[in-house]
Amino acid sequence: MKLDTEEPEEIQLNMTAMIDIVFQLLIFFIMTFKVVAQEGDFNIKMPMASGPATDIETEPPELIRVLLRSGPEGIINSIQVDDEIETLTFGPDPELYLDLTDYIEQKLAGEGDPESGYDTEVEFDIDYGLKYRYTVQAIEAVSGKVSGGKVKKLIEKIKFKNKADEQ
Amino acid sequence: MKLNKTKSSKILEGDLTPMIDMTFQLIAFFMLLINFSEVDRAEEITLPVSELAIPPDGRPDYQVILNLEPGGNVIFEGQRIPRIDVMKPILNQEIRNADRENVDKSNIAVIIRSHEDTPTGLVQKLISKCQEAELENFVLRVQEKIN
DSSP: OOOOOOOOOOOOOOOHHHHHHHHHHHHHHHHHOOOOOOEEEEEEEOOOTTSOOOSSOOOOOEEEEEEEEEOGGGOEEEEEEEOSSOEEEEOSSTTHHHHHHHHHHHHHHHTOOTTGGGTEEEEEEEOTTSBHHHHHHHHHHHHEEEETTEEEEOOOEEEEOOGGGGO | OOOOOOOOOOOOOOOOHHHHHHHHHHHHHHHHHOOSOOTTSOTTOOOOEESSOBOOOSOOSEEEEEEEOTTSOEEETTEEESOGGGGHHHHHHHHHHHHHTTOOGGGEEEEEEEOTTSBHHHHHHHHHHHHHTTOOEEEEEEEEOOO
């Protein structure tokens, strides 16, 4: 039997079309790619005040009222804190958020229970015109503090005063 | 001058393998990071910054994202709603949609993405409208501050 000693031809694929498509895909993804800043949340549970009462009677959490008062152009002017024992006013100095955090920290430390933050609730009463960024700063001030790169949690239960209650 | 005519012209074929490898890796990278579900996120909203905000822990069972502009316009699913007062039918529709997915309205997360200059009164008004529709889980979304 005669063997075919001829060397097989080298098959060369034409890569041009594939590279074209690949580069078009790459350009599409680069053009549509957006670098988005990471977002975070503050959770607030606010059932309607006139909602159905729960059957289980639980002790209501201790309430601290925080009143955010607006100055001209929606800038924070002062913060009042009312825990039904005393009323304090912070501001209008720029350190008022730190004062609020210190107050909350001392309040929780005074109660002795390290988990008292779970049983204390903060209700915000905010002036209509106050810019939202100042509200978020106040929420942040009662939620915790960052010291030495570590986050210390303070209050977790936060709500807004229902304006309908006043009517 | 003597020209060198003896040199035969050859087609230069570079090795394309590393380039194709890299290109495919880049495509894979962009494909993984691209997010087409950004309709709910209005770009014109500048969120307030906070370093204590908790990064979202997964997606809730059902979420309603409401973007609030400083003037009081609500941007919902890419549509601009001029007044907060007219939100109720939209919220009721969302509750019905959630119900179809067997999600109770008490488990619907209302994510409020408000511009940092919006008067807080408008945010509270929006929350009240949601409360009227018996929604009670609210999430105030902020931008994480990176130290």
